[in-house]
Amino acid sequence: xxxxxxxxxxxxxxxxxxxxxxxxxxxxxxxxxxxxxxxxxxxxxxxxxxxxxxxxxxxxxxxxxxxxxxxxxxxxxxxxxxxxxxxxxxxxxxxxxxxxxxxxxxxxxxxxxxxxxxxxxxxxxxxxxxxxxxxxxxxxxxxxxxxxxxxxxxxxxxxxxxxxxxxxxxxxxxxxxxxxxxxxxxxxxxxxxxxxxxxxxxxxxxxxxxxxxxxxxxxxxxxxxxxxxxxxxxxxxxxxxxxxxxxxxxxxxxxxxxxxxxxxxxxxxxxxxxxxxxxxxxxxxxxxxxxxxxxxxxxxxxxxxxxxxxxxxxxxxxxxxxxxxxxxxxxxxxxxxxxxxxxxxxxxxxxxxxxxxxxxxx
Amino acid sequence: xxxxxxxxxxxxxxxxxxxxxxxxxxxxxxxxxxxxxxxxxxxxxxxxxxxxxxxxxxxxxxxxxxxxxxxxxxxxxxxxxxxxxxxxxxxxxxxxxxxxxxxxxxxxxxxxxxxxxxxxxxxxxxxxxxxxxxxxxxxxxxxxxxxxxxxxxxxxxxxxxxxxxxxxxxxxxxxxxxxxxxxxxxxxxxxxxxxxxxxxxxxxxxxxxxxxxxxxxxxxxxxxxxxxxxxxxxxxxxxxxxxxxxxxxxxxxxxxxxxxx
Numbered sequence: 001x002x003x004x005x006x007x008x009x010x011x012x013x014x015x016x017x018x019x020x021x022x023x024x025x026x027x028x029x030x031x032x033x034x035x036x037x038x039x040x041x042x043x044x045x046x047x048x049x050x051x052x053x054x055x056x057x058x059x060x061x062x063x064x065x066x067x068x069x070x071x072x073x074x075x076x077x078x079x080x081x082x083x084x085x086x087x088x089x090x091x092x093x094x095x096x097x098x099x100x101x102x103x104x105x106x107x108x109x110x111x112x113x114x115x116x117x118x119x120x121x122x123x124x125x126x127x128x129x130x131x132x133x134x135x136x137x138x139x140x141x142x143x144x145x146x147x148x149x150x151x152x153x154x155x156x157x158x159x160x161x162x163x164x165x166x167x168x169x170x171x172x173x174x175x176x177x178x179x180x181x182x183x184x185x186x187x188x189x190x191x192x193x194x195x196x197x198x199x200x201x202x203x204x205x206x207x208x209x210x211x212x213x214x215x216x217x218x219x220x221x222x223x224x225x226x227x228x229x230x231x232x233x234x235x236x237x238x239x240x241x242x243x244x245x246x247x248x249x250x251x252x253x254x255x256x257x258x259x260x261x262x263x264x265x266x267x268x269x270x271x272x273x274x275x276x277x278x279x280x281x282x283x284x285x286x287x288x289x290x291x292x293x294x295x296x297x298x299x300x301x302x303x304x305x306x307x308x309x310x311x312x313x314x315x316x317x318x319x320x321x322x323x324x325x326x327x328x329x330x331x332x333x334x335x336x337x338x339x340x341x342x343x344x345x346x347x348x349x350x351x352x353x354x355x356x357x358x359x360x361x362x
Numbered sequence: 363x364x365x366x367x368x369x370x371x372x373x374x375x376x377x378x379x380x381x382x383x384x385x386x387x388x389x390x391x392x393x394x395x396x397x398x399x400x401x402x403x404x405x406x407x408x409x410x411x412x413x414x415x416x417x418x419x420x421x422x423x424x425x426x427x428x429x430x431x432x433x434x435x436x437x438x439x440x441x442x443x444x445x446x447x448x449x450x451x452x453x454x455x456x457x458x459x460x461x462x463x464x465x466x467x468x469x470x471x472x473x474x475x476x477x478x479x480x481x482x483x484x485x486x487x488x489x490x491x492x493x494x495x496x497x498x499x500x501x502x503x504x505x506x507x508x509x510x511x512x513x514x515x516x517x518x519x520x521x522x523x524x525x526x527x528x529x530x531x532x533x534x535x536x537x538x539x540x541x542x543x544x545x546x547x548x549x550x551x552x553x554x555x556x557x558x559x560x561x562x563x564x565x566x567x568x569x570x571x572x573x574x575x576x577x578x579x580x581x582x583x584x585x586x587x588x589x590x591x592x593x594x595x596x597x598x599x600x601x602x603x604x605x606x607x608x609x610x611x612x613x614x615x616x617x618x619x620x621x622x623x
Contacts, residue, residue: 084527096527125612126528129597130604151604152611153452174604176596183525224522227593 045163046194048073048114055079056117058107061241062253064203064264065110068192073114080107082131082150082172082185083124089211089237090244090336092220097242098131098172098183104242105207105268106170106187113165113194121148122155131180135160136168136307137189145173165193167290167309169266178270182212182230184242186268188309193292200313201259206247208276208304208326208337209268210235217335233271238331240324240339247324247339257345260315263324266290269306275327276310277301278341280320287311301327318352319345391418392544393622397508399499402595414499419492420617422535422546423471423554424483426463432483434461439482448478452610469534471552471615477607480555480616491557492619494602498595501548503541510541511592520594523550528613545617549594555616559602 053075057065080100087104089095100106111117123131130151134143138160141147147158171177172185188205212230213223217237229235240247247253255261267274277300285294286302290309296302304310316322324339325332332338347353387393396416401408433440440460444453455474457463475483477491484490492500504510511517523538538550605614 086527096525128524128526128528128613130601149600149604151601151609152613154609154611175600176593179521179525179593179597225525227518227521 046114047161047163050075050116053077056109056111058101058109059205060101060103060107061105061205061207062247062251064108064190064205067196067199067203068110068112070112071194073112073116075116075118076111077118077120078109079120079122080133081122081124082127084127084129086222088243089213089223089239090218093213093215093218093244094222095211095213096183096222096224098127098129098180098185100133100170100172100185100187104184104186104209105205105266106185108187108205108264109170109189110192111162111189112192113162115162115191116159117162118157118159119144119148120155120157121150123150123152125153127152130174131172131185132174133170134173135170135189137162137164137166137170137191139163142173143170149174162191165191165292167191167264167266167287167311169268169307169309171268171307178230179225179227181268181270182210182225184209184211184268186266188264188266190264197262198313199260200262202253202255203262203264204253205264205266206240206324206339207242207266207268208238208240208274209242210270210272210335211237211239213237230270235272235335238272238326238335238337240337244336252321252340252342254342254344255316257316257319257343257348260313261341262311262313264309264311265304266309267304267306271306272326272328272331273306274304274337275301276304276312277325277327278312278314279323279325280318281314281316281322283312283314285313316343316345318348319343387418387622388620390421391618391620392421393417394419394496394500394543394545395508397499399495399502401495401498402592402599412495414495416622417492417496418620418622419496419500419543419545420489420619421544423552423615423617424480425469425535426457426472427468429472429475429483430461430463432486436482436486439479444479446608448482448608449476450608450610452612453479455610456612466531469536470532471535471547473532473552473612473615474610475555475615476610477555477559477605479610481557483616484618487618489618489620491555491616494556494558494561496619497554497556498598500541500543500545503543503545503548505539506542508542517592517594520549524594524597532613552613552615553598553601553611555614556602559605559607 051072051074056076056078059065082100083102084098085102086094086096097104121133130149132145132149134145136143138144140160144158148156150156168189170187170189172180174180212226213236214226215223265276283299286296286299288295288310290311302310320343322341326337394417396414398411399414400411441454442460452474480491502509504513504516507513536546538547540546541548
């Protein structure tokens with residue numbers, strides 16, 4: 001009789017203990033790994049001490065500033081000027097671009113998670129309208145737009161902490177925003193995670209966008225903006241880096257067999273999503289939507305939303321010409337969404353061999 | 363009988379001449395007949411349509427030549443003497459001296475003038491700046507209609523001008539188009555100061571001071587706007603929203619208004 005009671009007691013105790021341990025383990029598991037998908041969930045603000053000051057190195061597409069080597073947060077001074085310029089959109093086709101820094105896309109800015117960014121924006125005196133900036137990396141009103149509007153000939157400054165790593169679009173957000181963006185006012189800012197990105201051999205900056213001209217694609221001369229086409233989301237031009245052929249000919253990006261390449265891909269829109277694909281290659285890793293988790297491997301085509309980005313990485317195994325496209329094909333072949341990556345190096349018949357057919361698309 | 367006839371004739375003449383005399387605008391001005399106007403921005407408590415009373419408006423923007431007369435008579439508004447409180451350091455930057463400028467610009471609109479300077483000129487001239495409502499109402503007119511927005515292609519044409527780069531040399535007044543009221547270059551030449559340029563940022567219905575600012579940025583710009591496709595109007599309101607009273611810019615001038623009796 002006593003033994004039975006003893007057994008019952010021990011069994012109950014064991015059961016309760018097991019339940020307790022199970023519950024605790026369950027809770028611990030949840031906080032340690034985030035949600036089931038393995039995406040780290042963090043509401044904590046990363047606000048390290050700021051040491052020193054430096055002026056940001058910015059680059060023009062397709063160049064990217066070098067990876068950040070410092071392991072501390074600093075005050076980064078970024079200087080940008082908005083200027084309206086008449087340039088070629090295609091051979092013989094001109095457009096009045098509204099730009100950051102005189103180029104479409106605007107400069108690539110690279111900072112580190114936790115940096116304090118001191119952003120100076122000026123508007124060139126020849127501008128016809130005021131401009132401002134909304135950086136998607138900013139946590140704060142308008143992404144900075146609320147505090148950065150400048151009329152021609154004036155300048156302003158604001159500050160923000162880059163508390164969230166990732167690859168972010170920035171764009172002008174002065175009313176009417178659609179017009180400012182449609183005229184070319186966008187670019188990318190990378191906030192490197194504090195531990196940095198994995199090392200690669202080559203990095204490039206590619207930004208897709210559309211242009212809505214009164215004349216049809218190819219019609220020569222200075223083309224005005226066409227509001228009806230923009231509202232109907234029917235562009236005449238869909239291009240990489242601000243013009244037809246920006247990434248072809250002398251503008252083609254170059255790498256070698258064996259190199260690991262990373263593309264920072266942005267989409268300025270204003271309207272269309274990009275189905276980004278590199279003909280002849282497969283993305284080994286994709287940081288979908290420009291976030292900080294390489295959330296997919298072995299991807300052929302990744303979607304880049306307007307006002308969004310993606311980071312793709314791949315290692316080159318075979319020499320040749322690789323074509324960057326928006327795989328919505330009529331945009332690639334009829335509106336300009338084509339770029340070239342030229343890869344030199346030894347042939348690799350173990351991976352790819354065959355007789356080239358001059359009629360095949362490539 | 364003769365006296366009655368004479369009096370009747372006088373009366374008839376008075377009736378004919380009277381109104382005409384009353385309606386004759388001051389020299390250099392045109393009469394903008396009153397009507398209704400839909401402001402691009404308004405708060406929830408403001409009316410959708412406002413009434414604009416008849417008023418006189420300068421036929422063209424104030425020119426460099428005209429402004430020269432003002433600074434001759436008012437030395438405190440000369441470039442070397444103007445108080446920084448009333449104008450930033452771009453004041454009359456395009457002039458070569460206190461009282462000199464390139465003769466080619468004599469009849470071009472004066473630019474690089476602040477709101478304070480424009481108002482001082484208005485006081486001196488015995489007039490005033492137009493309100494936003496008056497300016498927008500007058501500017502809505504095409505060559506043939508009081509409301510150009512009902513004319514196909516008019517808003518698109520305006521947007522075409524606002525999309526072009528600034529010319530290297532500012533053209534003279536009366537070089538673009540004359541609208542139905544007789545006012546020249548309401549679009550196509552320079553931006554123009556109005557009396558209440560910062561009214562777009564003032565709302566009668568704001569629980570947060572940011573509510574008004576939000577209108578001019580990103581999606582906020584489309585909330586509550588009367589006409590999503592009047593992009594040129596968005597551009598003007600955005601421009602005004604970025605200004606401060608002492609600012610001067612290379613493409614901002616002004617013209618004057620006066621009450622119509």
